[in-house]
Amino acid sequence: MSNDENIYRQMLKAIVEHQLPPGARLPEDRLSEAFGVSRTGIRKVLQRLALEHFVVIEKNKGAQVNHPSEAEALEVLDSRILIEPQLIPALLGYWNAEHSERFRTMAKEEKYAEEGNQLADSIQLTARFHYELATLAGNKVLANFVQQLCYRSSLILAAYGTRGSVGCDCGDHSELLDLLDQGHTDKAQHWMSHHLRHIKSSLILDSKPEENIDFQRLFAR
C-alpha cells in the first residue's frame, strides 16, 4: 500500500472512531512530524479528507475535523434511508449461506464490542456491516458512496449521538440477517428503512447556533 494511502487511513480511522473530535484543529506541522513525511504529503491527505467531508479546510486557516451541521447530519441519514433499502433486492440475488455466515459473525463481534463498551471497534463494525452489505449488491459506484455515508454517519454520531450508543439499539443487525435468510425482500427493506430512521430520530439536535450566527435577528429590537 502506498504511503499516502496509509496516512489517509490512519487519519480517517482516528476521525470516525472519535479519537479526533469534531472541531479539532489539524496543523500540518504537527501531523508531518507525527507521520515522518513533509507537509506536502500531509496536505494531499487533508485535501482528500476535505473533499470527502471528514475535515473542512478554510483558506489560510488550515484544516479541522468537520463538525457537521444539523442539516448535513439529516441529509446524510436521509440519503442512506433512500439508498440502502433499495439495494436489498439486488443483494438478495447474490445472497447465500456463506455470506450469511460471514455477516452473522460480524454482527456478533459488533454486539460484544458494544456490550464491552469498546467504542472504536463498535463504531467500525457497525459501519462495516452496512457498507459491506451494500457492496454485495454488486454496484461499486453506489457501494463506495454508501461507504462514505456510513463513515460520515460515524462522525455525525460523534457530534450528535446519544453518549454510549454509536448505532442502533432497536434490536441488532442479526434480525436483518434472519429476514435475508428467509428471502423476505419487502420485510428486509422495511427493516432497513426503519432501522435508519430510528438512528436519525435518535440524534440530539439541540440547535446550537453553529456557524454564521445572525446577530441582526438575535438582537432585533
Add this chain to the structure above:
Amino acid sequence: MSNDENIYRQMLKAIVEHQLPPGARLPEDRLSEAFGVSRTGIRKVLQRLALEHFVVIEKNKGAQVNHPSEAEALEVLDSRILIEPQLIPALLGYWNAEHSERFRTMAKEEKYAEEGNQLADSIQLTARFHYELATLAGNKVLANFVQQLCYRSSLILAAYGTRGSVGCDCGDHSELLDLLDQGHTDKAQHWMSHHLRHIKSSLILDSKPEENIDFQRLFAR
C-alpha cells in the same frame, strides 16, 4: 473564486465536453505553463479530478482522462436509475410555476443546442437539467452525488455514446415537466426511470479490451 477552483472547473469542463477525449494524457508541465501556475497547483487539481473519477492517476506515470470501463458505465447509470426517480416525491413538494418556467427555458435551450449540433452546450444543458432538478429535492448531499453522476455520464457518453446523441432521443425533457406540472408523481418517476434506462441501453458496449489488453488472446494464432 479561488484560482484552484477556476482551474478545476476549466479542466472538468474540457473533459465533460469531450474536448479532452477519454485516455488523453495530462502532463503536469504542459498544464502548469498553460494555466500559468506551478506544478503544485496542477497536481492538486489532478488529484481532485482523480478522486471524482474524471481522470486516473497511475503512480509514477501521471494522469490521463479516465476511460470508464463498461462496468463503471453501467454502474453509474444504474445508480442514477436507483436515485433520481426517488427524488421526485420530495421535489414535487417544492415544485411551483417559477421552477417550471426556469426548467422549460432550459429544456428549450437544450433542444436548440442539440438541433444546432452544438455539442458542448448540449452536453452541459443535459447534465444541468438533471442535477438542478435533483437539487430542488432539498438534499444537498444527494444532489452533489447526482451532479457527479451526471458529469460522469457525460464522460461515459464520450466513450460509449452513439455519435451525435449526447443524451436522450426519446422525446425531450419537457415531457417530464408536463408531468411535474400536473403533479403526477408516479408517472414522473416512471418517466425518469424509463428515460435513464433508455440512455443506458443506447450505450455501445463493443467490449473493447480497455485496460490490461490481453494480447495473448487478441493475437492468438
Add this chain to the structure above:
DNA sequence: AATGAATTGATTGTGCACAATATTGGTGTG
C-alpha cells in the same frame, strides 16, 4: 481605562530544485 495601531509569532500557500522512476532508443555481444 479604553480604543486603535503596530509588532510578533505561528501557520498556511506557492514555487522551485533535486531525487526517483518509467520509457525509449541505442549499443555491444553471443
Add this chain to the structure above:
DNA sequence: CACACCAATATTGTGCACAATCAATTCATT
C-alpha cells in the same frame, strides 16, 4: 540477427525555503 544490457530523456514524487496571511499581544494615545 537476436537478445540483453545500458544510457538518455522525459515525467513524476518529495522535501524545502520563502512569501503571504491570520491571530494575539503589546504599546501608544486620548
